[in-house]
Amino acid sequence: MAAGKTERLMNLLIMLLVQRGNVSKERIREVLYPSSHGEAFEKMFERDKEELRSLGVPIETGVIDSFFEDEIGYRISPEQFALPPITLEADELAVVALATKVWENASMAEATAEAVRKLNAAGLQTDVSALEIVQPRLAAEEGSFDVFVAATQDRQVVEFDYRGSRATEPSHRRLQPWGVVRYSGRWYAVGHDVDRDDTRIFRLSRVLGEARAVGEVDAFEVPPEVDVRDIARDLAPAPPTGKAVLLLRQGSGYALRRAADSTEPGVAGPDGSHDWDRVVLTRVPADLVGTVLGHGPDAYVEEPESLRREVASRLEKLVARLDEVGR
């Protein structure tokens, strides 16, 4: 069982936290590793420090103020160790409680829960109903999501196979990830493509197989002027449309009318009759093409041209197939 090791890690942490100055390696060895010496001790001590650091414990290294100038010592500064004091009001606690339900990605959900526990908000009775809020959900099913997020924080290069929207063959990529951004419902990794020597974005759902963080941590720096959100906005394909104008036959198309920003009733339609309403959508629902198609002859796309063409071309293909079958 790991109890012995837990004890050692806890005691090391406590020792470095309560001492005023730096503690010498030799003193640490005497007190906590009395039966280890030489290389075996060095190895064990290194590993223990690493494990504490990976939990977020900031172990600082310094020179001990003594006659021996080159003697290295260690400490944990209580200021660096502890979460800055933070007091959350009742309504803020309610918001924090809601935050634990946002992530649908398991590791992000758990990290949020852990953060909330640290904020001492765990178990507090909160009245969420007072907040007027629609619970958003952040899904991140892409298998590589966690890898990119971790590599972004560790500043580690990620290697992966990627199939771009136009490419037929996957290509192998190496990226210094600067950030992970959601843009029009999709997650992208933004960063410096090492081989192309250029800023690139990658849609995570097009990463094939597993992405791997490789090489050293802190391998690169994010240029200070970088705003990953701006880059994603510039480089990601525009959302399906910023705005769509549709004609809906009167008495139909409720799914689309619900999302409409404005409606102009009684306009002339493509069939020459006047029983159509013109609706303008600026919040374009997911799969607008499918939704329009589903309404058959009751919905007609005026703008944008790309949407119009896609709907028309899918209808052409459908009718062509029906004609073939009927013959």
Place this chain on the structure above:
Amino acid sequence: MSERQHASGAKGQVGRLLTLVPYLYSQETDVRLDKAAADLGVEEKQLVKDLQVLFMCGLPGGYPDDLIDVDIDALTAPDGDRVIRISNADYLDRQLRLTPTEATAVIVALRALRGGAVSAETKEVVDRTLAKLEQAAAEGAAGSVDPGEETIDTSLVQIHAAIATAIDQGRQVRIDYWVPARDEESSRVVDPRALVSIHDVEYLDAWCHRAEAPRSFRLDRIRGAEVLDTPVVAAPESGERADLASEAGAERTDAGTVVRVRLAPDARWVAEYYSVIDPVEQPDGGLEVGVRVYDQRWLTRLLMRLAPHAELVEIDGEDRSAHAQFTGSFATTARQALGLYRSNA
């Protein structure tokens, strides 16, 4: 579930102890084991094990007084009161800083919540919380993950609030309800009974005066809800509730018809979205599935929506005339739809 909460490994245990001690110090009274376990998301058994290890830790003096004191008997003895009492651990009474991942996860979640805030007041609360957490997280840890700005339909909250009020006050509600299968919207007066959530979809369970029967309505299909002054009528005790999982509100008396549909690879998602019967893989990467259809208008919509990636294979096994009839009317619909674009090319 993370390594942190469930690993028996030393690192996981240290992580849990570093959360546990400040938690215990922050409580105003001694906490019972079951409450602490629930609050911290750790099993009671594990929590006891963690405390037994904590009992062995302390200041580097090696004297009994240097160790953290935990009342183990209270937790393990048969007559113990199962209350956690610790002392001599004041130096661990503050929570560890958020790790970059924790800071990112919670801040990104809050930014996403901001998009869902309906009122300016709520938005202000979210902003206040965000500002505090961003400060606590230090060095803009969360700058690298961005949830984007998704506009969320907030009308649902208002409808939810109106219905909740009506239930509380025992008043009737007039709802405008949309039935997608028929693309029809109708207005009806209902006696609201409860709001129920099934698989993350919210329903209003009510007595519908139009149908004169219990019905359930998907909240996201209610377009408007008006709380009336009239009190609910004591509904006849039917004993049975509407089938919530069904297409809520649809008057469904028969078992429907199973049709076979061939889905091209681009339309495979249907199999995940609807419950399908006997899926059969196709050589082209597609899938042939059975779908239960209650209303042929719904089938027309589905096939149109997927055009040209879905194809009807058969309706109801032997009945060729039903098949021919549907195929004929479907072809007419498709041609009419295409006609709109051809006439105006």
